[in-house]
Amino acid sequence: MVKNVEVCLVNMPMGDVKRPSLGLSLLQAILHQGGIGCRVDYANLRFFAMAGVDMLRLLGFTRAEDQLAEWLFANTAFPDFKIDDEQFLQRLIARNSLLRKQDAQSVCDQLLGLRSQISDFVDGVARSLLESGPGIVGCSSTFQQNVASLALLRRLRELNPSIVTMMGGANCEGIMGLTLHESFPWVDFVVSGEADRLIVPLCRRIIDEGSDISVEDISTAIFSPNFRNKSAYAGLNQNNPIPRAITQELTDLPSPDFSDYFSELDSNRYRQFILPGLPFETSRGCWWGSVSHCTFCGLNGGGISYRVKSAERVAKELEELSDRYGIKRMEAVDNILDMAYFKTLLKTLEQNDYTLFFETKANLNRGHIEQLYRAGVRWIQPGIESLDSRVLKLMHKGCAAWQNIQLLKWCRQFGLRVACRS
Numbered sequence: 001m002v003k004n005v006e007v008c009l010v011n012m013p014m015g016d017v018k019r020p021s022l023g024l025s026l027l028q029a030i031l032h033q034g035g036i037g038c039r040v041d042y043a044n045l046r047f048f049a050m051a052g053v054d055m056l057r058l059l060g061f062t063r064a065e066d067q068l069a070e071w072l073f074a075n076t077a078f079p080d081f082k083i084d085d086e087q088f089l090q091r092l093i094a095r096n097s098l099l100r101k102q103d104a105q106s107v108c109d110q111l112l113g114l115r116s117q118i119s120d121f122v123d124g125v126a127r128s129l130l131e132s133g134p135g136i137v138g139c140s141s142t143f144q145q146n147v148a149s150l151a152l153l154r155r156l157r158e159l160n161p162s163i164v165t166m167m168g169g170a171n172c173e174g175i176m177g178l179t180l181h182e183s184f185p186w187v188d189f190v191v192s193g194e195a196d197r198l199i200v201p202l203c204r205r206i207i208d209e210g211s212d213i214s215v216e217d218i219s220t221a222i223f224s225p226n227f228r229n230k231s232a233y234a235g236l237n238q239n240n241p242i243p244r245a246i247t248q249e250l251t252d253l254p255s256p257d258f259s260d261y262f263s264e265l266d267s268n269r270y271r272q273f274i275l276p277g278l279p280f281e282t283s284r285g286c287w288w289g290s291v292s293h294c295t296f297c298g299l300n301g302g303g304i305s306y307r308v309k310s311a312e313r314v315a316k317e318l319e320e321l322s323d324r325y326g327i328k329r330m331e332a333v334d335n336i337l338d339m340a341y342f343k344t345l346l347k348t349l350e351q352n353d354y355t356l357f358f359e360t361k362a363n364l365n366r367g368h369i370e371q372l373y374r375a376g377v378r379w380i381q382p383g384i385e386s387l388d389s390r391v392l393k394l395m396h397k398g399c400a401a402w403q404n405i406q407l408l409k410w411c412r413q414f415g416l417r418v419a420c421r422s
């Protein structure tokens, strides 16, 4: 039984408050298996409690590309950088049709008011993390979590120069991870790619020996403090690309540990506004993209090779998670459903009463849709990017407009909600 918190993993705003972080919860379970005490801190939930429901609704009007969260935390992360707030807010409102329907002055006042609380918020998160005593603090950064994570890690370093800081997640892959490490000296370690097999040996080594690890003595997918000399950065180029860690075998990974999310959620003043769902993973990469990569697709980075969990393992994990947390709404984080599951997993799931979400390929047939419904799938994202076959061909989507339309009709017939990107 692991007792001391040696590693704290943090989910900063704007991490989704409606579900636990699958990546951090999985790493926590792996660290516990490796005998290392770990806690996941849901600072994103405390940010929600501070900002309030109305503010979160306002933030929800914006899109990731608006970079509003990055603007909110920028003053705290980079106090010497002077932002032209008026220009930023004017452009934000001009670009966003939902914000244009609000009173512009009120939107600006609310956002500036929220921004004025960010330094105190980050300071509070940093101090409460230090109180729990970890030697290592790591942030997961996906979408708009970069600047908030940098602000927190910087504050931690100011408060306790001996703390070891880390970043990982989709924003740290390849050149992005290298650039983060090169630009921000208060981030000690950056992991590029999937950390499942790296995290225990890395943390064990830091706990036992400190962070002074030679570049030759550490996985090539980890940028370490000793990497901070020009020759190590310069050694990575087109002929010697930036590495990315990949986990080949998924079936033997442990089930994620969501308990820290639910204990934070249960004490949140806005608990009644959140109907949580559970994320789960059956695969990584994309079986379609690995043979015909859709031209616009930026998912997966260097890890598009398709790796899938056994159907038995997925069925067992869903049952375990559902029993442990008393929740039957579950969402697959996969890029694409494995077609082999129609003969295995989906048949097994017919015996349960889950409500499930999957991303799928669009050219499914009527039998597939009917079977998805019987298995409890009520919501799919089939990647309907266009209803023009010429455009779909240019995108290498591997389906025609009539197939997309047919799929929409069958989903309507059987009662599956369809998510489409705009």
Ligand code: SF4
Pocket (backbone or CB within 6 Å): 286, 287, 288, 289, 290, 292, 293, 294, 297, 298, 299, 335, 336, 383
């Ligand atoms: S099917 Fe989806 S995940 Fe796969 S390559 Fe196309 S857009 Fe990317």
